[in-house]
Amino acid sequence: MSERARGSSGRIIYIATILAGSFLLFLVQPMVARMALPRLGGAPAVWNSAMLVYQLLLLGGYAYAHWLSRAAPRRQVTVHLVVLALAGLWLPIGLTGALLPTSIAPAVWAPWLIAASIGPLFFAVSAQAPLVQRWFNLASGGGDPYALYAASSLGSFAGLIAYPLAVEPLMTLTEQSWFWSAGYIGLFALVVGCGSRVPKAVVVVAAATVPAGPPSSLHRLILWIALAFVPSGMMLATSTYITTDIVALPLLWVLPLGLYLLSFSVAFADDRWLADFLTRVAPITILVFGGVIVGEFTQNVLFDTAIALILMFMASVALHTRLYRTRPAPDGLTGFYLAMAVGGALGGVFAALLAPAVFDWTYEFPLLILCAGLLIPQIYLTHRLRRIWTDPLARRTALGIVVVAMTTLVILYVAGPKDRFGDGHQELAFVVIVSVGIAAIGSRLPYMVVLASALMLFGGYRSLSLTVAGDARSRSYFGVYTIRERPGVRELDHGTTVHGLQLTGSVQRERTPTSYYVPGSGVGQAMQAVPALYGSHARVGIVGLGTGTLACYARPGQHWTFYEIDPAVVRIARDDGRFTFLKRCLPDPPMIIGDARVSLSAAPADNLDLLALDAFSSDAIPMHLMTNEAFAVYSRVVRPDGLLLVHISNRFLDLAPIVAAAAKVGHWYTAELLYRPAREQRYASGSQWIALSRDRRIIAALERRDSSWTPLAPDREVAAWTDDYSSILPLLKWQR
Secondary structure (H helix, E strand, O other): OOOHHHHHHHHHHHHHHHHHHHHHHHHHHHHHHHHHHHHOOHHHHHHHHHHHHHHHHHHHHHHHHHOOOOOOHHHHHHHHHHHHHHHHHHHHOOOOOOOOOOOOHHHHHHHHHHHHHHHHHHHHHHHHHHHHHHHHHHHHOOOOOHHHHHHHHHHHHHHHHHHHHHHHHHHHHHHHHHHHHHHHHHHHHHHHHOOOOOOOOHHHHHHHHHOOOOOOOOOHHHHHHHHHHHHHHHHHHHHHHHHHHOOOOOHHHHHHHHHHHHHHHHHHOOOOHHHHHHHHHHHHHHHHHHHHHHHHHOOHHHHHHHHHHEEEEEEHHHHHHHHHHHOOOHHHHHHHHHHHHHHHHHHHHHHHHHHHHHOOOOOOHHHHHHHHHOOOOOOOOHHHHHHHHOOOHHHHHHHHHHHHHHHHHHHHHOOOOOOOOOOOOHHHHHHHHHHHHHHHOOOOOHHHHHHHHHHHHHHHHHHHHHHHHHOOOOEEOOOOEEEEEEOOOOOOOOOOEEEEEEEEEOOHHHHOEEEEEOOOOHHHHHHHHHHHHOOOOOEEEEEOOOHHHHHHOOOOOOOOEEOOOHHHHHHHHHHHOOOHHHHHHHOOEEEEEOEEEEEEEEOOOOOEEEEEOOEEOOOOOOHHOOOHHHHHHHHHHHEEEEEEEEEOOOOOOOOHHHHHHHHHOOOOEEEEEEEOOOOOOOOOOOEEEEEOOHHHHHHHHHHHOOOOOOOOOOOOOOOOOOOOOOHHHHEEEHHO
16 A cells, blocks of 8 residues: 555544544533433523533543643543543443432532543543544654544534434334444544554654644633634523523533534634634624624523524634634644633533522623623724724724713613613614614724624613612523513513513502413313312322412412422522512412422322323423423322423424324323413413323313313324424424
8 A cells, every 4th residue: 555545544643533533522411401301300501500511621631631741642532431431331321329308409419420421431521522633643653643633513512513413203212322432442443543543653654744833822712712612602501591481401401511512613624614604703793693692682491592593603613713823833732722622611610600699690691791792803894994094093083982872872772761772763773773883894903892882782781770670680590580570460480481471560460360371271270160170178299389379279278389490489489579479379288399201200109189280491392301201200199180381482492293193192181271361361372181081070160160271182293202202393393
């Protein structure tokens, strides 16, 4: 074989190893998070906790690779193969069997569970990319290893996309575990192949022919960390934003992470035109889309989600492009990647741990947008604009105009009437700000003045005013809760979804069920039927407290228990004093804090006459509460002639087929009530409730009370969800 052919085949095996390692590394992330749902609950923060663990393990892997790169090449190979072999003791991949301690907060328990389950495997594979790139550089006599990083990002992106589109729909979790384990064994063989191509003599040749780069300065190390920090934080902040409003599932979790990885492929590619073009456009995107997201102009979740993803991708490409432009010589490769990993881990700590604990709103989003604007490369859009910002006199004049204009707009907004920027004025102000900002691109200070003004005007001031007001808004591990006051009504929002609404002005108004729980709704009718069905001492369980609206259906002698995962919701509904449903209707009912499925699993059998399942996270319904195993838990705690109510109102998913499939497996009889309030019912919301019972007479009794109850007959059959298998692709409403 010729020298050229050997070099080509050698490069191929390095590329294949990097692709395989990165594919497995990012395939395991949504896989293990999906495995953890039944144990940890379905909150979007679970994914952020998982991501934080992954970033810390990645940091550990890169630090290990950086340390190992100082050894002789053959010793590097030997040590890494031993590490891979030891990590293989954790195969087949899966969760540790440790039980969930109720005394430990989810923010602590979730990372510990994931780290204990896959930590060694993830650590070993995470070191793959920098080590193999370093080996390629040594074995090829100085070949450029940075081009292989694009292959690493491409493999990572492929692993993420493959999970929701192919792996999850086609395989059970058990099959997924064995599939990944087989891939790990194949990766081990590829690493052996790469290691065999690193001859001892290469060390001397490489040292003589490859010039060493200058040592990296502290300033450059800090810059690398900052350039990695911002995209990492934006990725997690975007994940929280989109999964809170749709559903906590890998299909949506992987979108921000997938685009984040794709940005590396673009930024580190040999062909520079796409990276350079997107980097040039990025300041415009950050200015325009940042204002749209923070200002909440559209109130259209799908549109805003697309805008948030584009914003994150463009900012990431620009920041990673600057990383690429400041990369060191190949001898500093592992230190460069280590600095990137430090920045990524710090971004994860900031977005997943610090921000929820420090902020009462998602302030990390606008703060990271500002940081992105500060760090991205900026190029003057025209030569005329360049002359304005480079000529000293013209620059001072233009900067003064920008500062005065932005200050005036902010003062008008803050001091103006309550309906400031109404009747199209907000849109006009937005156009003015964007126009000035685009003209300022290339000159960082005026650009940042305009960007900060845009974020303050179109959302920042409103959010700060709520923070200053006191308890109008709070934040927990599970999301942001906002209490809004209007004449005669008080509202609790979680994300973009109303979670409770109480009329004010009199005791009678405060006791009136509203929103999804009005008397004509499915749950309202079922609650009114409880005395006739189960007597005066009925036992009622409610999964999801909200503002406590359902408590106003309680009757003397009944025993009610609420199951709520978030202590912040308990404080809002019971202790804050703003919402008085519990105070007026059912003072001091038993509250069981924790994931409802875990709590119900520990409850006595046949303990409830009625169980209402109303567990939302904004508009998301946790998947682990809709599986066959979950319905088996409900079947155990609800007496044989008891009633199960499931709230499935959702803007994006048609959950009726899943409930029907679970009912068929569990031998439940079902009926559905799709409630549409009359126009004059101002404080009633449309809702979709499904009633289930293992006693046909109970369902018949509901149907006799109101003909609106109809047999559950979804327009198509889908496979039932289990803890081992689930897919939302057939349930997406926009597919229909």
